Amino acid sequence: MCKAVRSTLCMAVGTAVAAGLVSLVAMSGAVHGAAEAPAAVNTATVPRYEYIFLIILENRSYSNILGKQSIAPNINRLAEQYGQATQFYAEVHPSEGNYVAMLGGDTFGIHDDDAYYCKPGVHDRFCPKADQPGYADHTVTAPSLVDQLESHGLTWKGYMESIPAPGSDAARWPTKDKPVAGMPPELYAVKHNGFMSFRHVQDDPHRAEKIVGFDELERDIATGHLPNYAHIVPNQCNDMHGRDKSGPDVPEDCTKASGGGLISRGDRVAGKLVDEIMHTTVWSGPNNAAIVITFDENDKDERSGADQGCCGSDPKSVANFGGGLIPTIVITNHGVRGVRDPTPYNHYSLLRTTETAFGIEEHLGNAANVKAGVKDMIPLFKVP
Numbered sequence: 001m002c003k004a005v006r007s008t009l010c011m012a013v014g015t016a017v018a019a020g021l022v023s024l025v026a027m028s029g030a031v032h033g034a035a036e037a038p039a040a041v042n043t044a045t046v047p048r049y050e051y052i053f054l055i056i057l058e059n060r061s062y063s064n065i066l067g068k069q070s071i072a073p074n075i076n077r078l079a080e081q082y083g084q085a086t087q088f089y090a091e092v093h094p095s096e097g098n099y100v101a102m103l104g105g106d107t108f109g110i111h112d113d114d115a116y117y118c119k120p121g122v123h124d125r126f127c128p129k130a131d132q133p134g135y136a137d138h139t140v141t142a143p144s145l146v147d148q149l150e151s152h153g154l155t156w157k158g159y160m161e162s163i164p165a166p167g168s169d170a171a172r173w174p175t176k177d178k179p180v181a182g183m184p185p186e187l188y189a190v191k192h193n194g195f196m197s198f199r200h201v202q203d204d205p206h207r208a209e210k211i212v213g214f215d216e217l218e219r220d221i222a223t224g225h226l227p228n229y230a231h232i233v234p235n236q237c238n239d240m241h242g243r244d245k246s247g248p249d250v251p252e253d254c255t256k257a258s259g260g261g262l263i264s265r266g267d268r269v270a271g272k273l274v275d276e277i278m279h280t281t282v283w284s285g286p287n288n289a290a291i292v293i294t295f296d297e298n299d300k301d302e303r304s305g306a307d308q309g310c311c312g313s314d315p316k317s318v319a320n321f322g323g324g325l326i327p328t329i330v331i332t333n334h335g336v337r338g339v340r341d342p343t344p345y346n347h348y349s350l351l352r353t354t355e356t357a358f359g360i361e362e363h364l365g366n367a368a369n370v371k372a373g374v375k376d377m378i379p380l381f382k383v384p
Helices: 008-032 073-081 096-104 145-151 214-223 260-278 347-357
Strands: 051-057 083-085 156-160 229-233 289-295 329-332 339-341
Touching: 051 096, 051 260, 051 347, 073 260, 073 329, 096 145, 096 347, 145 156, 145 347, 156 214, 214 260, 260 289, 289 347
Parallel strands: 051 229, 051 289, 083 339, 156 229
Antiparallel strands: 083 329, 289 329
16 A cells, blocks of 8 residues: 555654664674674765866876966865865876877876877877887777767766867967967867777767867857866967967967966966856756866976876776876866865776766776775765
Protein backbone atom coordinates (compact mmCIF):
# COMPACT_ATOMS: atom_id res chain seq x y z
CA MET A 1 0.00 0.00 0.00
CA CYS A 2 2.87 2.42 0.83
CA LYS A 3 4.35 1.86 -2.60
CA ALA A 4 1.08 2.77 -4.26
CA VAL A 5 0.04 5.68 -2.07
CA ARG A 6 3.35 7.07 -0.71
CA SER A 7 1.42 8.96 1.97
CA THR A 8 3.06 11.12 4.58
CA LEU A 9 1.99 8.59 7.20
CA CYS A 10 3.69 5.72 5.37
CA MET A 11 6.85 7.74 4.95
CA ALA A 12 6.86 8.58 8.63
CA VAL A 13 6.38 4.94 9.59
CA GLY A 14 9.20 3.91 7.26
CA THR A 15 11.49 6.49 8.79
CA ALA A 16 10.65 5.32 12.30
CA VAL A 17 11.29 1.69 11.38
CA ALA A 18 14.62 2.58 9.79
CA ALA A 19 15.60 4.58 12.87
CA GLY A 20 14.64 1.65 15.08
CA LEU A 21 16.79 -0.74 13.08
CA VAL A 22 19.78 1.55 13.35
CA SER A 23 19.21 1.80 17.10
CA LEU A 24 19.08 -1.98 17.41
CA VAL A 25 22.35 -2.33 15.52
CA ALA A 26 23.99 0.25 17.77
CA MET A 27 22.66 -1.43 20.91
CA SER A 28 23.85 -4.82 19.72
CA GLY A 29 27.34 -3.49 19.21
CA ALA A 30 27.35 -1.86 22.61
CA VAL A 31 26.18 -5.00 24.40
CA HIS A 32 28.24 -7.63 22.61
CA GLY A 33 31.26 -5.54 21.56
CA ALA A 34 31.18 -7.36 18.23
CA ALA A 35 29.87 -4.69 15.85
CA GLU A 36 29.46 -0.95 15.58
CA ALA A 37 26.78 1.06 13.86
CA PRO A 38 27.80 1.62 10.23
CA ALA A 39 29.48 4.97 9.64
CA ALA A 40 27.57 7.57 7.64
CA VAL A 41 28.43 7.38 3.93
CA ASN A 42 29.61 10.62 2.34
CA THR A 43 27.38 10.98 -0.70
CA ALA A 44 28.38 14.58 -1.50
CA THR A 45 28.87 15.26 -5.17
CA VAL A 46 29.14 18.19 -7.55
CA PRO A 47 25.65 19.59 -8.19
CA ARG A 48 24.34 20.00 -11.70
CA TYR A 49 25.64 23.10 -13.51
CA GLU A 50 24.13 24.59 -16.63
CA TYR A 51 27.10 26.82 -17.51
CA ILE A 52 30.85 26.61 -16.96
CA PHE A 53 33.20 29.33 -18.19
CA LEU A 54 36.91 28.42 -18.16
CA ILE A 55 39.43 31.27 -18.47
CA ILE A 56 43.00 30.08 -19.07
CA LEU A 57 46.07 32.21 -18.35
CA GLU A 58 49.75 31.42 -18.78
CA ASN A 59 52.99 30.51 -17.06
CA ARG A 60 52.49 31.63 -13.45
CA SER A 61 53.01 29.77 -10.23
CA TYR A 62 50.73 30.05 -7.23
CA SER A 63 53.20 32.33 -5.43
CA ASN A 64 53.42 34.64 -8.47
CA ILE A 65 49.75 35.56 -8.16
CA LEU A 66 48.08 34.71 -4.86
CA GLY A 67 49.03 37.11 -2.11
CA LYS A 68 50.28 39.65 -4.68
CA GLN A 69 47.37 42.08 -4.49
CA SER A 70 49.46 44.97 -5.80
CA ILE A 71 50.01 43.37 -9.21
CA ALA A 72 47.00 41.01 -9.44
CA PRO A 73 44.21 42.71 -7.46
CA ASN A 74 41.31 41.22 -9.42
CA ILE A 75 42.34 37.57 -9.15
CA ASN A 76 43.20 37.98 -5.46
CA ARG A 77 39.85 39.64 -4.74
CA LEU A 78 37.96 36.85 -6.51
CA ALA A 79 40.02 34.19 -4.74
CA GLU A 80 39.19 35.64 -1.33
CA GLN A 81 35.52 36.27 -2.06
CA TYR A 82 34.74 32.98 -3.79
CA GLY A 83 37.11 30.01 -3.73
CA GLN A 84 40.61 28.87 -4.52
CA ALA A 85 42.31 25.51 -4.85
CA THR A 86 45.56 25.94 -2.92
CA GLN A 87 47.15 22.70 -4.19
CA PHE A 88 46.36 22.69 -7.92
CA TYR A 89 48.95 21.37 -10.38
CA ALA A 90 49.62 21.32 -14.10
CA GLU A 91 50.69 18.16 -15.95
CA VAL A 92 53.77 19.00 -18.01
CA HIS A 93 56.04 21.65 -19.53
CA PRO A 94 55.70 23.42 -21.92
CA SER A 95 52.16 24.68 -22.60
CA GLU A 96 50.50 22.53 -25.23
CA GLY A 97 50.20 19.23 -23.36
CA ASN A 98 48.30 20.96 -20.56
CA TYR A 99 45.71 22.41 -22.93
CA VAL A 100 45.21 18.95 -24.42
CA ALA A 101 44.95 17.39 -20.95
CA MET A 102 42.20 19.84 -19.96
CA LEU A 103 40.02 18.48 -22.77
CA GLY A 104 41.10 14.86 -23.16
CA GLY A 105 42.30 13.69 -19.75
CA ASP A 106 45.80 12.96 -21.05
CA THR A 107 48.72 14.69 -22.75
CA PHE A 108 48.86 11.80 -25.26
CA GLY A 109 52.65 11.97 -25.24
CA ILE A 110 52.80 15.65 -26.22
CA HIS A 111 55.57 17.52 -24.38
CA ASP A 112 56.42 20.37 -26.75
CA ASP A 113 54.64 23.26 -28.45
CA ASP A 114 54.64 21.91 -32.00
CA ALA A 115 51.53 22.44 -34.12
CA TYR A 116 48.54 20.10 -33.96
CA TYR A 117 49.24 18.68 -37.44
CA CYS A 118 52.81 17.61 -36.65
CA LYS A 119 53.81 13.96 -36.92
CA PRO A 120 57.13 12.12 -36.51
CA GLY A 121 59.57 13.08 -39.25
CA VAL A 122 57.50 15.96 -40.64
CA HIS A 123 59.59 18.90 -41.81
CA ASP A 124 57.71 22.09 -41.06
CA ARG A 125 58.73 25.32 -39.34
CA PHE A 126 56.04 24.74 -36.71
CA CYS A 127 57.18 21.14 -36.08
CA PRO A 128 60.78 21.77 -34.90
CA LYS A 129 60.91 18.70 -32.60
CA ALA A 130 59.52 16.19 -35.10
CA ASP A 131 62.85 14.40 -35.57
CA GLN A 132 63.29 13.61 -31.87
CA PRO A 133 62.97 9.99 -30.66
CA GLY A 134 59.57 9.08 -29.26
CA TYR A 135 57.87 12.06 -30.89
CA ALA A 136 54.07 11.89 -30.55
CA ASP A 137 51.55 12.34 -33.33
CA HIS A 138 50.03 15.70 -32.38
CA THR A 139 46.62 14.83 -33.84
CA VAL A 140 44.70 12.95 -31.16
CA THR A 141 42.07 10.45 -32.28
CA ALA A 142 40.80 9.76 -28.74
CA PRO A 143 37.53 11.37 -27.63
CA SER A 144 37.50 14.72 -25.84
CA LEU A 145 35.13 16.78 -23.75
CA VAL A 146 33.71 18.06 -27.04
CA ASP A 147 32.43 14.59 -27.93
CA GLN A 148 30.88 14.21 -24.49
CA LEU A 149 29.16 17.59 -24.58
CA GLU A 150 27.72 17.00 -28.03
CA SER A 151 26.50 13.50 -27.19
CA HIS A 152 24.65 14.94 -24.18
CA GLY A 153 23.04 17.74 -26.18
CA LEU A 154 25.20 20.45 -24.62
CA THR A 155 26.73 23.38 -26.50
CA TRP A 156 30.34 24.58 -26.42
CA LYS A 157 32.58 27.26 -27.86
CA GLY A 158 36.27 27.99 -27.78
CA TYR A 159 36.82 31.75 -27.62
CA MET A 160 40.36 32.46 -28.85
CA GLU A 161 41.42 36.09 -28.71
CA SER A 162 43.17 37.30 -31.91
CA ILE A 163 42.48 34.12 -33.89
CA PRO A 164 42.76 35.28 -37.54
CA ALA A 165 39.35 33.88 -38.52
CA PRO A 166 36.68 31.63 -36.99
CA GLY A 167 37.81 28.01 -37.12
CA SER A 168 41.24 29.02 -38.41
CA ASP A 169 43.84 26.28 -38.90
CA ALA A 170 46.75 28.73 -38.50
CA ALA A 171 49.61 27.72 -36.21
CA ARG A 172 50.57 31.31 -35.33
CA TRP A 173 49.26 34.77 -36.26
CA PRO A 174 50.48 37.31 -37.23
CA THR A 175 53.78 35.86 -38.49
CA LYS A 176 57.02 37.47 -39.62
CA ASP A 177 56.20 36.71 -43.24
CA LYS A 178 52.60 37.92 -42.81
CA PRO A 179 52.80 40.84 -40.38
CA VAL A 180 49.90 43.07 -39.44
CA ALA A 181 50.65 46.73 -38.87
CA GLY A 182 50.33 47.72 -35.24
CA MET A 183 50.04 44.14 -33.94
CA PRO A 184 52.71 42.16 -32.07
CA PRO A 185 53.77 38.93 -33.77
CA GLU A 186 52.11 35.64 -32.79
CA LEU A 187 49.36 37.10 -30.65
CA TYR A 188 47.44 33.92 -31.46
CA ALA A 189 49.18 30.56 -31.03
CA VAL A 190 47.44 27.26 -31.73
CA LYS A 191 49.50 25.63 -28.97
CA HIS A 192 47.03 27.37 -26.63
CA ASN A 193 44.03 26.05 -28.55
CA GLY A 194 43.66 22.48 -27.30
CA PHE A 195 40.56 21.83 -29.41
CA MET A 196 42.61 21.75 -32.60
CA SER A 197 44.65 18.80 -31.35
CA PHE A 198 41.62 16.50 -31.66
CA ARG A 199 40.72 14.86 -34.97
CA HIS A 200 37.00 15.27 -34.31
CA VAL A 201 37.40 19.05 -34.17
CA GLN A 202 39.79 19.20 -37.12
CA ASP A 203 37.24 17.39 -39.29
CA ASP A 204 34.16 19.20 -37.98
CA PRO A 205 32.49 21.06 -40.89
CA HIS A 206 30.96 23.45 -38.33
CA ARG A 207 34.27 24.28 -36.64
CA ALA A 208 34.02 27.95 -37.61
CA GLU A 209 30.83 28.23 -35.55
CA LYS A 210 32.50 26.84 -32.43
CA ILE A 211 36.08 28.16 -32.39
CA VAL A 212 35.75 31.91 -32.61
CA GLY A 213 37.32 35.19 -31.58
CA PHE A 214 36.65 37.58 -28.73
CA ASP A 215 34.45 39.69 -30.99
CA GLU A 216 31.93 36.85 -30.91
CA LEU A 217 32.43 36.45 -27.17
CA GLU A 218 31.41 40.09 -26.70
CA ARG A 219 28.32 39.55 -28.90
CA ASP A 220 27.34 36.39 -27.03
CA ILE A 221 27.75 38.14 -23.68
CA ALA A 222 25.69 41.11 -24.89
CA THR A 223 22.84 38.90 -26.14
CA GLY A 224 23.07 36.33 -23.34
CA HIS A 225 23.26 33.52 -25.90
CA LEU A 226 26.14 31.70 -24.26
CA PRO A 227 27.11 28.03 -24.63
CA ASN A 228 26.94 25.55 -21.77
CA TYR A 229 30.73 25.27 -21.86
CA ALA A 230 32.87 28.28 -22.75
CA HIS A 231 36.65 27.87 -23.07
CA ILE A 232 38.19 31.35 -23.04
CA VAL A 233 41.83 31.96 -24.01
CA PRO A 234 43.22 35.53 -24.17
CA ASN A 235 46.01 36.32 -26.62
CA GLN A 236 49.70 36.18 -25.71
CA CYS A 237 49.78 39.78 -24.55
CA ASN A 238 46.73 39.35 -22.33
CA ASP A 239 47.25 35.87 -20.84
CA MET A 240 50.49 36.75 -18.95
CA HIS A 241 52.62 34.83 -21.48
CA GLY A 242 54.04 37.93 -23.18
CA ARG A 243 56.32 38.40 -26.14
CA ASP A 244 60.10 38.15 -26.06
CA LYS A 245 61.18 41.61 -27.17
CA SER A 246 59.85 45.11 -27.02
CA GLY A 247 59.42 47.01 -30.26
CA PRO A 248 57.13 49.36 -32.15
CA ASP A 249 54.31 46.83 -32.13
CA VAL A 250 54.87 45.25 -28.69
CA PRO A 251 53.53 47.23 -25.73
CA GLU A 252 55.90 47.46 -22.79
CA ASP A 253 53.51 45.58 -20.50
CA CYS A 254 53.36 42.75 -23.05
CA THR A 255 57.07 42.00 -22.82
CA LYS A 256 58.24 39.14 -20.66
CA ALA A 257 60.85 41.47 -19.18
CA SER A 258 58.14 43.71 -17.74
CA GLY A 259 57.41 41.15 -14.99
CA GLY A 260 54.72 42.67 -12.82
CA GLY A 261 53.44 44.78 -15.69
CA LEU A 262 52.64 41.67 -17.74
CA ILE A 263 50.87 40.06 -14.77
CA SER A 264 48.84 43.21 -14.13
CA ARG A 265 47.80 43.37 -17.77
CA GLY A 266 46.53 39.79 -17.65
CA ASP A 267 44.84 40.41 -14.31
CA ARG A 268 42.90 43.34 -15.78
CA VAL A 269 41.77 41.22 -18.73
CA ALA A 270 40.66 38.37 -16.47
CA GLY A 271 38.83 40.77 -14.16
CA LYS A 272 37.00 42.34 -17.11
CA LEU A 273 35.94 38.95 -18.49
CA VAL A 274 34.59 37.86 -15.11
CA ASP A 275 32.73 41.13 -14.62
CA GLU A 276 31.11 40.89 -18.06
CA ILE A 277 29.96 37.31 -17.48
CA MET A 278 28.57 38.29 -14.07
CA HIS A 279 26.38 40.91 -15.72
CA THR A 280 24.62 38.42 -18.00
CA THR A 281 21.17 36.93 -17.46
CA VAL A 282 22.88 33.53 -17.40
CA TRP A 283 24.68 34.52 -14.19
CA SER A 284 21.68 36.16 -12.53
CA GLY A 285 19.30 33.35 -13.48
CA PRO A 286 18.23 30.36 -11.40
CA ASN A 287 20.59 27.82 -12.97
CA ASN A 288 24.01 27.11 -11.51
CA ALA A 289 26.92 28.75 -13.33
CA ALA A 290 30.64 28.78 -12.58
CA ILE A 291 33.67 30.71 -13.79
CA VAL A 292 37.05 29.01 -13.37
CA ILE A 293 40.33 30.87 -13.76
CA THR A 294 43.31 28.57 -14.12
CA PHE A 295 46.78 28.55 -15.69
CA ASP A 296 48.50 26.14 -18.05
CA GLU A 297 51.73 25.65 -16.03
CA ASN A 298 53.93 27.46 -13.53
CA ASP A 299 56.79 29.84 -14.35
CA LYS A 300 60.34 28.82 -15.20
CA ASP A 301 61.69 29.98 -11.83
CA GLU A 302 59.72 27.32 -9.95
CA ARG A 303 60.11 24.26 -12.15
CA SER A 304 62.21 22.20 -9.79
CA GLY A 305 61.63 20.39 -6.54
CA ALA A 306 59.60 17.41 -5.45
CA ASP A 307 56.07 18.80 -5.69
CA GLN A 308 55.56 19.45 -9.39
CA GLY A 309 52.48 17.31 -9.97
CA CYS A 310 49.78 15.15 -8.43
CA CYS A 311 46.84 12.93 -9.18
CA GLY A 312 48.05 10.72 -12.01
CA SER A 313 51.30 12.49 -12.80
CA ASP A 314 54.43 10.36 -13.26
CA PRO A 315 57.86 11.90 -12.54
CA LYS A 316 59.39 9.37 -14.96
CA SER A 317 57.15 10.41 -17.86
CA VAL A 318 58.43 13.03 -20.28
CA ALA A 319 54.83 14.01 -21.05
CA ASN A 320 53.14 13.79 -17.66
CA PHE A 321 55.76 14.61 -15.02
CA GLY A 322 53.95 17.58 -13.50
CA GLY A 323 53.75 21.21 -14.54
CA GLY A 324 54.03 22.78 -11.10
CA LEU A 325 51.73 24.45 -8.59
CA ILE A 326 49.42 26.99 -10.24
CA PRO A 327 46.58 29.31 -9.17
CA THR A 328 43.04 28.09 -9.78
CA ILE A 329 40.02 30.15 -8.75
CA VAL A 330 36.40 28.94 -8.78
CA ILE A 331 33.61 31.55 -8.85
CA THR A 332 29.99 30.41 -8.61
CA ASN A 333 26.72 32.32 -8.87
CA HIS A 334 24.84 30.30 -6.23
CA GLY A 335 27.61 28.36 -4.53
CA VAL A 336 29.78 28.67 -1.46
CA ARG A 337 31.90 31.69 -0.59
CA GLY A 338 35.33 32.27 0.92
CA VAL A 339 36.62 28.72 0.42
CA ARG A 340 40.28 27.66 0.52
CA ASP A 341 40.44 24.03 -0.58
CA PRO A 342 43.80 22.31 0.16
CA THR A 343 42.90 19.09 -1.67
CA PRO A 344 45.50 18.14 -4.33
CA TYR A 345 43.96 18.71 -7.79
CA ASN A 346 45.13 19.13 -11.37
CA HIS A 347 43.63 19.68 -14.82
CA TYR A 348 42.40 16.08 -14.79
CA SER A 349 40.44 16.92 -11.63
CA LEU A 350 38.95 19.97 -13.33
CA LEU A 351 37.93 17.91 -16.36
CA ARG A 352 36.32 15.30 -14.10
CA THR A 353 34.45 18.02 -12.19
CA THR A 354 33.21 19.57 -15.44
CA GLU A 355 31.94 16.20 -16.64
CA THR A 356 30.18 15.53 -13.34
CA ALA A 357 28.65 19.02 -13.23
CA PHE A 358 27.15 18.47 -16.68
CA GLY A 359 25.69 15.09 -15.72
CA ILE A 360 28.27 13.14 -17.73
CA GLU A 361 28.96 9.91 -15.87
CA GLU A 362 31.84 8.59 -17.98
CA HIS A 363 35.24 10.22 -17.39
CA LEU A 364 38.00 10.58 -19.96
CA GLY A 365 41.53 9.27 -19.47
CA ASN A 366 43.07 10.28 -16.18
CA ALA A 367 39.89 12.07 -15.16
CA ALA A 368 38.73 8.56 -14.23
CA ASN A 369 41.93 7.75 -12.33
CA VAL A 370 40.51 7.85 -8.80
CA LYS A 371 43.18 5.41 -7.61
CA ALA A 372 45.76 8.12 -8.31
CA GLY A 373 43.78 10.67 -6.31
CA VAL A 374 41.86 12.36 -9.12
CA LYS A 375 38.58 13.53 -7.62
CA ASP A 376 35.77 16.01 -8.10
CA MET A 377 36.38 19.50 -6.74
CA ILE A 378 33.30 19.30 -4.53
CA PRO A 379 34.18 21.92 -1.85
CA LEU A 380 34.59 24.61 -4.51
CA PHE A 381 31.49 23.79 -6.58
CA LYS A 382 28.97 22.80 -3.92
CA VAL A 383 25.79 24.82 -3.51
CA PRO A 384 24.43 25.44 0.03
